[in-house]
Amino acid sequence: MKISLTTKDPLKISSDLLIMFVGVSWKEEIVSLGQEIITLVSDIALTENFTGLNKQHLFMDLSRHNIKKLLLYGVGEDKITNIFELQKIVSEAIDLASKSRRKKIVLKVFPDWLKHYPADELSKAVAEAALLSTYIFDKYKGKKHHLEKITLEELILITTPPKITTFEKGIKMAQIFASATNFARDLVNEPPQLTTPTYLAKVAQNLAKTHGLKVKILDKVQIEKLGMGNFLGVAKGSSEPPKFIVLRYKPRRKSKKLVLVGKGITFDTGGLSIKPSGSMETMKIDMAGAASILGVFSVISELKPDLEVVALIAACENMPSGHALHPGDILRSFNGKTVEIINTDAEGRLTLADSLAYAFKEEKADMIIDLATLTGAMMVALGSDITGFFTNEEKLADKLLKAAEGSGELIWRMPLYANYKENLKSEIADLRNSSKTRYGGAINAALFLEEFVEKTPWAHFDIAGPAFAEKNTPLYRHGATGVGVRLLLTLLTNF
Ligand code: BES
Ligand code: ZN
Ligand code: ZN
Numbered sequence: 001m002k003i004s005l006t007t008k009d010p011l012k013i014s015s016d017l018l019i020m021f022v023g024v025s026w027k028e029e030i031v032s033l034g035q036e037i038i039t040l041v042s043d044i045a046l047t048e049n050f051t052g053l054n055k056q057h058l059f060m061d062l063s064r065h066n067i068k069k070l071l072l073y074g075v076g077e078d079k080i081t082n083i084f085e086l087q088k089i090v091s092e093a094i095d096l097a098s099k100s101r102r103k104k105i106v107l108k109v110f111p112d113w114l115k116h117y118p119a120d121e122l123s124k125a126v127a128e129a130a131l132l133s134t135y136i137f138d139k140y141k142g143k144k145h146h147l148e149k150i151t152l153e154e155l156i157l158i159t160t161p162p163k164i165t166t167f168e169k170g171i172k173m174a175q176i177f178a179s180a181t182n183f184a185r186d187l188v189n190e191p192p193q194l195t196t197p198t199y200l201a202k203v204a205q206n207l208a209k210t211h212g213l214k215v216k217i218l219d220k221v222q223i224e225k226l227g228m229g230n231f232l233g234v235a236k237g238s239s240e241p242p243k244f245i246v247l248r249y250k251p252r253r254k255s256k257k258l259v260l261v262g263k264g265i266t267f268d269t270g271g272l273s274i275k276p277s278g279s280m281e282t283m284k285i286d287m288a289g290a291a292s293i294l295g296v297f298s299v300i301s302e303l304k305p306d307l308e309v310v311a312l313i314a315a316c317e318n319m320p321s322g323h324a325l326h327p328g329d330i331l332r333s334f335n336g337k338t339v340e341i342i343n344t345d346a347e348g349r350l351t352l353a354d355s356l357a358y359a360f361k362e363e364k365a366d367m368i369i370d371l372a373t374l375t376g377a378m379m380v381a382l383g384s385d386i387t388g389f390f391t392n393e394e395k396l397a398d399k400l401l402k403a404a405e406g407s408g409e410l411i412w413r414m415p416l417y418a419n420y421k422e423n424l425k426s427e428i429a430d431l432r433n434s435s436k437t438r439y440g441g442a443i444n445a446a447l448f449l450e451e452f453v454e455k456t457p458w459a460h461f462d463i464a465g466p467a468f469a470e471k472n473t474p475l476y477r478h479g480a481t482g483v484g485v486r487l488l489l490t491l492l493t494n495f
Pocket of ligand 1: 268270286343345346347348373374375376377379434435441464465
């Protein structure tokens with residue numbers, strides 16, 4: 001979709017539809033449309049009881065004008081509380097326009113939004129919402145499907161001459177951020193028979209080739225040599241060979257190093273502690289953490305952060321078989337700690353543990369962030385819109401909360417109190433992979449990970465809830481959401 005800017009009067013632009021976001025004082029806000037249209041709109045608004053309150057909208061035929069239709073979209077009196085809410089509203093209006101099969105639309109933001117947000121942040125949020133809401137994954141659909149297809153081809157944002165360059169900057173950023181997010185969504189939406197560990201490794205190699213990044217793929221023998229017993233234990237049950245992916249972006253100047261670890265279980269059956277079929281249906285999403293990090297790397301050379309960024313992905317499949325890991329097995333981690341396997345479905349923390357220990361020992365990371373669809377418990381706690389995060393460092397917590405605020409992603413800090421470490425004690429090994437109690441499951445998993453980062457500033461994002469949208473909403477179509485991409489990109493641009 002093309003996104004452009006104009007400072008013209010909306011009535012002078014030929015288009016299929018004009019979206020105007022208005023509040024309760026909508027009458028004053030439409031003054032610029034001229035007397036003829038004001039009278040028309042006021043008449044219709046009266047019969048339709050249009051108040052400008054939240055989400056109330058009005059379609060109007062203006063076929064005698066350059067703009068063929070007008071959509072007044074009420075944002076009410078409520079103050080917008082965050083970018084997420086703003087993007088939801090924008091995507092809902094664009095969705096309405098799209099459903100009426102418009103190709104070229106003009107959009108005028110609610111004047112109050114410009115009081116709340118700097119112009120570049122606002123235009124980024126609006127353009128990004130448009131680009132995310134017109135995402136569709138339909139490559140496996142038949143021909144008839146074209147009737148459902150999104151028709152929107154061009155979006156023109158109205159701005160004023162002094163704001164044009166900042167608006168432009170915002171749109172450029174939106175294009176980068178949405179492209180990275182949609183890259184991750186594609187990767188997760190693809191079926192698991194395609195997105196094997198070998199496939200993820202190829203994706204990383206292609207990214208390295210096209211964007212001038214460094215890549216290293218370790219195969220099973222090399223992983224054995226390194227001594228990543230946890231990772232190999234999980235991979236054992238599958239006939240798909242595991243791959244350890246190391247992708248690296250290096251800035252010109254010597255700088256600090258951020259390691260991004262992504263959970264890359266390309267399918268999670270649970271292993272011998274097999275999942276019930278209902279819970280397994282969506283388990284292709286268990287590489288969403290890895291996909292989001294690859295999404296970040298798909299645009300990193302455009303953003304050029306002043307920071308070395310390394311992606312680590314221990315990619316494998318969690319399958320039951322004659323070779324599979326047993327409950328009762330004891331694995332030796334990359335950092336030497338032994339783990340008693342209680343439940344083979346708690347596999348993510350095992351592959352992550354070896355990656356985190358690698359980030360500490362081999363990469364000597366200054367900072368580590370992991371993204372993982374780690375626990376059902378996190379979903380129970382925060383639902384499907386909010387990511388829970390854990391961190392051992394206050395400054396990092398502040399940075400992440402600030403980045404989230406600007407990114408449109410919702411995050412919430414969870415506790416890492418040491419008292420629950422008790423739950424992870426094993427009688428015969430250093431740790432057990434599943435807690436003694438089912439309560440506080442997301443915290444127990446995070447405490448397990450903490451055993452592998454030493455004192456490195458580290459944050460863990462449990463994206464089990466928001467990685468996949470069960471509900472089809474305009475902002476997040478049914479399927480993968482690419483959660484974490486915009487947050488990490490915002491963090492990188494803030495550094
Ligand atoms: N991949 C799952 C977590 C998950 C659940 C992700 C739902 C997305 C949606 C993870 O490997 C898992 O199975 N976790 C177990 C841990 C338990 C056995 C300690 C869980 O959450 O039930
Ligand atoms: Zn599992
Ligand atoms: Zn899993």
